[in-house]
Amino acid sequence: MVVIFTEALVSTGLGHLGRCTGLAEQLLEQGKKILLVVHTDESFPHWDFPCEILKINWIVEAELNDFLRNLSEPTLIFYVDSYLAPLGIYHILKTHCTELICIDDDKRLDYPAGSTILNPGYPGLFLGYDREKYKINTGKEQVLLRKPFRNVQRKHEIKSPPEKILITLGGSDPNNLSIKILQNLVTLFPGMEKHLVVGPGFTNGDGLQKLADQGTFLHRNLNAERMCELMLSVDFAITAGGQTMYELDVCGVPMMVIETAENQRNNIRGFVEFQGVREIKKDQLDKIGELLCP
Template identity: 35%
Template sequence: MKALLLTEGSSSIGHGHITRCLSLYQAFETLGHEPFLLVAGDSSVESLLKDKNHRIFDWHKNWKTLIEKIEDYNVVVVDSYLASEEFYQEISKRVKRKLYIDDYKRIDYPSGIVLNGGVYAYELAYPQKMGLKYLLGPRYIPLRSAFWKVKRRNIRQKAKRILITFGGDDSKNMTPKVLKSLREHFKDLEFLVVVGKGFRNIEEISALADKQVNLFEGLSAEGMRELMLLADIAISAGGQTTYELARVGTPAVLVAVAENQLLNCKGWHNIGFAFYAGWWEDKDIIEKVITHTESIMDYKVREKMAKVGKKTVDGKGALRVVKELTKD
């Protein structure tokens, strides 16, 4: 089958949607289908799409032209916060197999399949409608193929490394703030700091690098997986990365840097995989990050949190979704 994946991403809005769609792209390929990515984005997304069949195109502004060609595809996936309800209606009328990725019950979706792989998905009480099916919860969360199979984690008695990752752009400039404070507080720990292509604060972060601080830029999915396994604790934004952390069992302290991350952060906190430190603008956010990090230093706490994460996310979500979409 030919599958069209429509999404968006840029240095200003981040790359989470693209990462999810790449996960489904890999699942389509693995199961013998022909995926194509159409991305409304800027130059910051090009490295993510390397070696993938794709086009950078502002389909939001040109969707009526796109609709005329939509019937060339057997399957259409839409992962967007910007697409209009009218657009979804047109997709629903013209394509038999359609999937809408949702995070917070954004619109009244037409017939098709709605995917919300969030740990909080069942709490949203989606409306039951004729012709509308739901795939809800982490069982269906799409992860990149590097996270489909993960080696066993070694939980050290004493924590040695902290991973700091705030997405592909760190638009709220959290990385240097968190790194500077944690480095001063935990003087005997090593810091693994992920720098994304969309970062505008690389010079500020690089100035903090020393034998205690290691920077990693342009990581592949496999590289990110190995870094997560190497770390004992992660300080992270509250988006898609949290599911990869759960998959490898890296306990986390989460900071919400966008409103669409709030449910996710609180959901992980409630089930016991992560501590939610708060909203990025909170006056005491750094103090809370430090306090929660100190709590996770305890071996028993890390062991328990790691088990919760790995039990919640098994990595097979993308394959389950594609099988559901393409079954007869």
């Protein structure tokens, strides 16, 4: 049995849950039995999950220990994907499994010696992991994509200037970037179709609805299949710098990226350096028009 520990919160977004869902799908295809343990709140999405879900606050030692005591099957592997879990939680988990795999974006912690570190994407290329202390798996080929994105037929026809644009900033939008972006696009491109994904942690839905013109479409509760279809329907995307970049990439959609969380920095760096993706800073959103149609 494999247990995957992760979180889905207003404060953390849905990127970790998305890639852990992709991980669960891949492990199931290998014949493994999977349990996905999630620390979550009201932002938990209405997705179709491939395995059993258990919602507990596992980053609290007492709740984690209760869970571990009640495990009825022998567990060989734990995966952990977290912004929040303290180091002590990893040490507890390490004593209860034969392999602890720490999914990491930015050397967040000094993980227990002997662990495997999985950095799925570009960031691991820029981080000096201790390869004597850990087994390291990193690079773009390690990205954990959900099934529709692993089977996608890459888009080849892209209209320029774009006629349809996608804005996708993750599960929450604490800085109200979606308001600023949509305001600019509605003003500058009234004839363009604007598709905005509204995450379950968004608190500005009413403001977005008021800004929307006839060419604006707000999308909520998209599962992986519907998200993939939406990406394939557009000509360009404005995205946060997390897991969604890899989904857009396999779909063949040109993108412009905004850093919405500090741990996205090396991810964005990889796309900028190796694939020529354009980055726009939060204080440059008024320049979206000239970047889209130079």
